[in-house]
Amino acid sequence: xxxxEQDPGPFNVPEGATVAFNCTYSNSASQSFFWYRQDCRKEPxxxxxxxxxxxxxxxxxxxxxxxxxxxxxxxxxSKLSDSATYLCVVNDGFNKFYFGSGTKLNVKP
Amino acid sequence: DVKVTQSSRYLVKRTGEKVFLECVxxMDHENMFWYRQDPGLGLxxxxxxxxxxxxxxxxxxxGYSVSREKKERFSLILESASTNQTxxxxxxxxxxxxEKLFFGSGTQLSVL
Numbered sequence: 001x002x003x004x005e006q007d008p009g010p011f012n013v014p015e016g017a018t019v020a021f022n023c024t025y026s027n028s029a030s031q032s033f034f035w036y037r038q039d040c041r042k043e044p045x046x047x048x049x050x051x052x053x054x055x056x057x058x059x060x061x062x063x064x065x066x067x068x069x070x071x072x073x074x075x076x077x078s079k080l081s082d083s084a085t086y087l088c089v090v091n092d093g094f095n096k097f098y099f100g101s102g103t104k105l106n107v108k109p
Numbered sequence: 110d111v112k113v114t115q116s117s118r119y120l121v122k123r124t125g126e127k128v129f130l131e132c133v134x135x136m137d138h139e140n141m142f143w144y145r146q147d148p149g150l151g152l153x154x155x156x157x158x159x160x161x162x163x164x165x166x167x168x169x170x171x172g173y174s175v176s177r178e179k180k181e182r183f184s185l186i187l188e189s190a191s192t193n194q195t196x197x198x199x200x201x202x203x204x205x206x207x208e209k210l211f212f213g214s215g216t217q218l219s220v221l
Contacts (some may be wrong), residue, residue, distance in 0.1 A: 043212035095140055095159055101151035
């Protein structure tokens with residue numbers, strides 16, 4: 001069983017749409033949680049950390065449900081520049097980061 | 110700006126060759142990591158190091174070894190390259206206990 005599971009997509013949405021990605025993780029002892037963004041043929045970059053209380057950064061909102069071992073990312077008012085692959089990442093508390101295989105988002109004009 | 114530099118962007122090697130992938134970071138990070146990324150499988154951890162000369166196996170260490178003689182440099186070695194090691198290799202670094210990983214731009218390795 002994979003440590004982190006994501007729907008691979010692709011999600012094809014029009015500009016201005018709201019889109020949500022989900023992710024589940026298998027290790028209940030996981031300590032910290034993140035969303036990374038990866039553009040085509042580029043390296044992953046941190047988008048935001050995810051906290052139990054939920055956190056928001058502009059058009060992006062991330063939520064963590066520890067009981068269900070579930071992480072989500074909501075993007076409001078999608079822009080063309082949001083087109084990328086979004087990686088769900090979980091840290092085991094011992095310097096090891098586990099990556100989901102990514103969800104591809106295509107925002108169309 | 111943090112910089113993680115990987116020595117080659119593209120590399121083509123033959124089966125059986127010994128391959129060295131080099132990674133250098135300039136932020137005095139304690140932790141360094143080697144991942145490989147394959148379509149549908151995401152990033153998988155090969156090895157990581159939390160200090161000079163210290164290393165730990167990740168999830169897929171078979172066929173690989175690493176070397177960390179200096180804090181800023183972490184090398185991945187393919188002792189005898191095989192075609193199933195054709196992949197994108199990504200190096201990353203971070204401070205101890207940090208949330209953020211900084212990645213190099215990756216090396217696309219093709220083993221023929």
